[in-house]
Amino acid sequence: MPRPRSALIALALAGWGLAAWFLWQTEVPDDLRLPHVEPGDAVSAGEERAASDFEEFLRFDFLLSQVAVVGALALYAVFGPRFLRESASGRIGSGMLLAMLGLAFVWIVSIPFSVAELWWSRRHDLSEESYGERVLGGWLALGGEFLFICLAILIVMGLAGPLRDRWWIPGGAVFVGLAGLFTFVYPYLIPEQEPLRDPALSASAREYARDLGVEGVGVRVERVGELTDAPNAEAVGLGPTRRVILWDTLLDPRFSDDEVRVVLAHELGHHARDHLPKSIAWYALFAFPGAFVIARVTRRRGGMRRPEAVPLGLFMLVALNLLALPVQNAITRHLEAEADWVALETTEKPDAARALFARFTTEALADPEPPTWAFVLVDSHPTVVERIAMAEAWAERGGR
Numbered sequence: 001m002p003r004p005r006s007a008l009i010a011l012a013l014a015g016w017g018l019a020a021w022f023l024w025q026t027e028v029p030d031d032l033r034l035p036h037v038e039p040g041d042a043v044s045a046g047e048e049r050a051a052s053d054f055e056e057f058l059r060f061d062f063l064l065s066q067v068a069v070v071g072a073l074a075l076y077a078v079f080g081p082r083f084l085r086e087s088a089s090g091r092i093g094s095g096m097l098l099a100m101l102g103l104a105f106v107w108i109v110s111i112p113f114s115v116a117e118l119w120w121s122r123r124h125d126l127s128e129e130s131y132g133e134r135v136l137g138g139w140l141a142l143g144g145e146f147l148f149i150c151l152a153i154l155i156v157m158g159l160a161g162p163l164r165d166r167w168w169i170p171g172g173a174v175f176v177g178l179a180g181l182f183t184f185v186y187p188y189l190i191p192e193q194e195p196l197r198d199p200a201l202s203a204s205a206r207e208y209a210r211d212l213g214v215e216g217v218g219v220r221v222e223r224v225g226e227l228t229d230a231p232n233a234e235a236v237g238l239g240p241t242r243r244v245i246l247w248d249t250l251l252d253p254r255f256s257d258d259e260v261r262v263v264l265a266h267e268l269g270h271h272a273r274d275h276l277p278k279s280i281a282w283y284a285l286f287a288f289p290g291a292f293v294i295a296r297v298t299r300r301r302g303g304m305r306r307p308e309a310v311p312l313g314l315f316m317l318v319a320l321n322l323l324a325l326p327v328q329n330a331i332t333r334h335l336e337a338e339a340d341w342v343a344l345e346t347t348e349k350p351d352a353a354r355a356l357f358a359r360f361t362t363e364a365l366a367d368p369e370p371p372t373w374a375f376v377l378v379d380s381h382p383t384v385v386e387r388i389a390m391a392e393a394w395a396e397r398g399g400r
């Protein structure tokens, strides 16, 4: 019955487009034109070179690690089902075993790239993490991933038993629910949190939260100073668990109070503009089609109800994630730009914003103007040059 099916597909595509259009809307004025800014306007030539050399290595390390992981999983998709002969567990138990084996394979393949990244960061004094901590931390994370993949296999293979190829419909919903649950509890999983003790900064944070209509969203400081000097902050949580996390590296004399205020307003801006629920909605827009594609492709192995389809499913999952990366980066850059705009509107401190963004290059070695391919593939934030240009554009418009 071709007609009802194509109507259904058209309807789904239209719904997807409409949802994406709504999610794409931001407070950044449509007619905002960013002035041309050169890296040299913000940092010295030496600082620019140091940052771009630093990031170049990390980009290639990342790209090679992705090639290695996808290559390893492609091999595993072909040869993995052979391990099934050794397994005496039931259908879902065998599927879990194959998934864990695939994950362990990915983990081993990733170690050299992770160690290379740490070596490079330590060489540039951006990390004080030891190699042991990296590998041990990797072990703990691997344990978490094992638990998650077992749960995911339980859900998918459990649903695929009775539903066959239609598991992706409730399956997609369950994964979106899990993403929401994880976002909700994540603030409690961050270690080493303490209150923001600076009275002036706390007062500003409360004032901004009030202005932005997110009263009650508090600020916590995460102690990372023993692991890294790099500055960072994040907006975490959903609804009642929402909070702003500032790394203690931002609270040292390198950064002026006004620069920290810009960070606070940026993170509160993420909450005020509902960026975390929106990110979950974006995730849904990718999770359903992704699950659908996995369901279709794994049919040649009997579908996801069969354990021998698990290695192919794992390969598809990782390959699809990689393919979606440029689009997902474009989405997060768009949200980050809005948070910057909200920070400018809230603090009215474009000079502090410019100084802060320039410091991402001098203190965290962020390439002020990365090559386009790297920007598209790797960068989840606007470039330093673009962020400075937005601060200038805001000032040129005379504020509000």
Ligand SMILES: [Zn+2]
Residues within 6 Å of the ligand: 266, 267, 270, 336, 339
């Ligand atoms: Zn942000």
